[in-house]
Amino acid sequence: MDAREVAGVDEVGRGCLYGPVFAAAVVLAAPAAERLRSLGLTDSKQLSPARRAALVPPIRRAAEAWAIGQASAAEIDRRGIRTATELAMLRALQRLGRPPRLVLVDGSLPLRLWSGMQHAMVGGDSRSAAIAAASVLAKEERDALLRRLALRHPGYGLERHVGYATALHREALRRLGPTSLHRLSFLSRLSTTGGSPPPPAAAPGA
Numbered sequence: 001m002d003a004r005e006v007a008g009v010d011e012v013g014r015g016c017l018y019g020p021v022f023a024a025a026v027v028l029a030a031p032a033a034e035r036l037r038s039l040g041l042t043d044s045k046q047l048s049p050a051r052r053a054a055l056v057p058p059i060r061r062a063a064e065a066w067a068i069g070q071a072s073a074a075e076i077d078r079r080g081i082r083t084a085t086e087l088a089m090l091r092a093l094q095r096l097g098r099p100p101r102l103v104l105v106d107g108s109l110p111l112r113l114w115s116g117m118q119h120a121m122v123g124g125d126s127r128s129a130a131i132a133a134a135s136v137l138a139k140e141e142r143d144a145l146l147r148r149l150a151l152r153h154p155g156y157g158l159e160r161h162v163g164y165a166t167a168l169h170r171e172a173l174r175r176l177g178p179t180s181l182h183r184l185s186f187l188s189r190l191s192t193t194g195g196s197p198p199p200p201a202a203a204p205g206a
Contacts, residue, residue: 007100008130016163032062033129067095
C-alpha cells in the first residue's frame with residue numbers, strides 16, 4: 001500500500017487532570033518519512049521541548065496531510081477517557097480531507113469509532129514515522145493551548161505541568177479548587193486513591 005494512503009494517529013494528554021485530550025493524524029510519503037527521521041523524529045516523549053518544537057515546521061511541510069482533533073474535559077467526564085480519546089483521533093482523521101485507506105494507531109487498542117482498515121501498534125511512535133510525527137504535532141498543539149489557558153486560570157502552574165497530576169498541581173487544587181476545565185471524574189479518582197480531594201468551590205475565573 002502506498003504510504004500516501006496511510007495515516008498515523010496518536011494522542012496526548014490522556015492522563016491529565018485538566019483540559020482536553022488532543023490527537024493528531026499525519027500522512028507521510030516514504031521519502032518524507034526518511035528525511036524527518038534523519039532530522040531526529042521519534043516519539044515526542046523522548047525529545048527535548050526545543051527539539052520537538054523545531055520539528056513542527058518540517059513535519060508540516062513534509063506531510064501529505066495533517067490535522068488535529070480534540071475532545072473536551074466535559075466529554076471526558078461524560079463519556080470516559082477512552083471514548084473521548086477516540087473522538088479526538090476520529091476528528092483528526094476526518095479533517096485530513098481524504099480518508100486514508102489504512103490508519104496506524106499508537107498503542108494496543110483499536111480505534112473503535114473508525115470503520116476502515118486499521119492497525120494498532122505498540123510502540124508505534126518508534127516504529128512509524130507518521131505516528132511519531134502525529135505525536136509531536138499533538139503534543140505541541142496541546143502545550144500551546146495550555147500555555148494560553150494558564151493566563152485564564154492563573155495559580156495552577158499550567159504553563160509548567162500542562163495539566164498533569166504533579167505535586168504543584170495537586171497543591172493548587174487544594175488551595176483553589178477545580179476550574180471549569182478540570183476533569184472532575186479524574187479528580188474524584190484521585191481523591192479515592194490516596195490524594196487529597198480539592199475543595200468544591202471553583203477557582204476564580206473558572
